[in-house]
């Protein structure tokens with residue numbers, strides 16, 4: 001744990017050592033200050049190098065210690081000021097990462113040398129905070145307001161080559177970073193340090209700075225919808241213009257305290273740790289992430305090059321895994337090839353920007369396009385990504401049974417079909433697993449890994465590990481219709497339809513949920529996904545179309561409330577963005593700019609008149625409560641059924657796959673924050689007034705937890721008890 005010290009010539013090298021990422025815990029901070037003061041007093045030491053153990057400089061403050069009392073007793077600001085004012089040159093030797101407080105520490109050093117593979121950044125905004133150890137004051141003084149603001153507000157991890165260009169680093173080396181830092185320290189001995197102390201420098205003026213900052217605020221409000229940290233970051237950087245350095249640092253402290261009182265940092269830090277926790281999967285049969293080794297995946301194949309397949313091929317190639325990409329005929333193969341190549345070209349551009357052009361083959365795995373399933377005989381893992389049709393999927397898996405090598409894993413990319421049924425037609429159900437990617441699959445971080453009844457632990461471990469290799473956050477879920485995310489979406493969208501029936505317009509509903517923080521309101525989301533998808537599914541279920549029960553009341557099915565609104569839209573050819581019309585109108589078929597459509601208003605008004613529904617225009621709060629509590633209630637049912645192993649899993653799914661605002665932690669964290677007794681009573685009231693909407697009947701687990709006062713979310717798991725686990 002202690003920061004250790006060794007002398008190289010007359011240079012003291014202080015090593016931060018707090019595995020796994022050298023986070024600046026209270027005890028590490030104490031050791032650093034002690035070692036540093038000793039070195040600066042030692043007359044045999046002429047210069048000091050700061051580095052991190054195990055190839056990592058430092059990932060910043062220890063987030064686990066936030067909120068504890070020891071935080072301020074040895075503040076990072078005190079360390080940074082001591083370093084910056086040191087009379088001997090201090091050089092940071094950056095390997096791996098210098099993030100948050102780690103970069104702030106490095107910015108207090110007089111020089112910075114980094115390994116070419118390293119990343120630097122101030123990602124505090126991603127955990128609901130601002131850099132509060134001088135970062136918002138030193139970085140603008142070093143690289144100017146625009147570049148600093150961009151890094152701080154987006155929390156970007158900047159590759160070393162870019163950081164060198166920006167002026168954050170003084171030198172980038174391919175090997176022996178610490179030696180290079182020692183060399184640098186020797187080289188600068190005797191040179192004046194005044195202009196290397198960032199806290200003493202003026203910030204460079206830029207023209208029209210007020211307009212520039214106002215625009216940044218407007219952009220952040222639009223982009224981060226309700227998240228306070230990006231705005232506080234702008235405020236803190238703005239202070240460099242009118243406050244002296246120390247006052248600017250004091251302002252960081254005030255802004256941090258004010259952010260903390262919003263509860264957003266706590267929610268985002270919960271989200272951060274939940275993402276790491278879901279990787280540590282367990283199963284009731286005793287399977288555990290660190291006990292079951294995954295099989296290495298050296299080659300993979302993807303069947304079907306529609307939107308999902310293209311993204312999955314790109315994702316695999318990006319992870320440097322050679323892929324075989326299959327389509328059923330030459331024409332579709334050609335279309336798929338063009339689309340994949342365009343996506344891969346964009347990836348190459350991104351790699352170039354990161355200075356990674358020297359990686360052999362550009363660091364992308366090769367892609368072989370073919371129409372011949374026979375080519376799959378030697379691949380390690382196959383992902384089927386054809387459209388959602390059980391018969392078609394089964395036909396493919398039957399064929400794969402005889403073509404794929406016996407130890408190959410067979411994955412189905414389905415958003416809700418029964419993985420057991422698909423596995424049942426194969427000769428290896430233990431090696432079959434669901435991998436539910438989210439569109440666009442090369443960008444979206446979420447991967448739902450769906451375990452079937454017979455899926456082996458090795459198969460789970462391999463799919464989860466593949467998710468990590470692809471840079472995704474993989475969540476293990478059980479097999480039930482629609483799995484976790486889409487299952488919860490059902491009652492949420494049901495409420496949207498009922499609100500539309502009752503008198504709200506699509507844009508009002510979207511506005512309320514976008515104000516809540518969702519990246520996209522539900523009506524725009526349905527238009528994007530295609531209204532016909534749900535329509536076809538409802539036809540297959542006999543809820544609408546020719547299979548619907550004859551003489552069924554229009555607004556009821558099987559004794560439950562039913563809204564035919566989306567069916568009616570589809571019957572008039574309005575499938576959403578793809579047809580240029582859905583809940584909104586678009587500039588053209590395939591267009592993306594949604595405009596409220598007077599046709600839709602007329603259609604809804606006429607519908608209400610036909611069915612004699614008195615107009616009830618719900619306000620934002622009612623829209624948010626009904627939609628959110630419907631979603632959350634289903635989340636409790638998912639937990640009861642053990643389809644997800646804990647509330648954190650659900651929250652990670654929603655934060656990463658459904659545009660849920662991370663500053664609210666996730667739907668289950670939000671429920672805990674609102675208070676479970678309140679969620680329960682709202683659902684109870686609705687349910688009493690609407691007994692024909694069973695999805696709003698409060699879940700048993702919600703009642704159970706509310707009955708014990710709504711404990712903190714980390715205690716929910718203990719209340720889950722013995723349920724019939726699907727995990």
Ligand SMILES: CCCCCC/C=C/CC(=O)SCCNC(=O)CCNC(=O)[C@H](O)C(C)(C)COP(=O)(O)OP(=O)(O)OC[C@H]1O[C@@H](n2cnc3c(N)ncnc32)[C@H](O)[C@@H]1OP(=O)(O)O
Pocket residue numbers: 020021023059060061062063064065066071075076097099100101102123124127129130131132133273276277
């Ligand atoms: C409180 C004192 C003074 C306050 C004033 C100073 C304010 C400073 C503000 C900050 O510095 S806030 C922190 C800013 N830093 C970050 O946000 C970085 C967060 N970490 C990451 O982005 C990643 O973890 C990583 C460093 C890029 C590494 O990613 P990788 O995928 O390689 O590993 P992970 O699984 O993510 O992490 C491994 C392990 O380490 C834990 N961890 C990571 N960072 C921190 C941290 N800053 N504090 C505490 N713990 C951290 C992570 O939880 C994993 O733990 P596990 O137990 O193995 O799951």
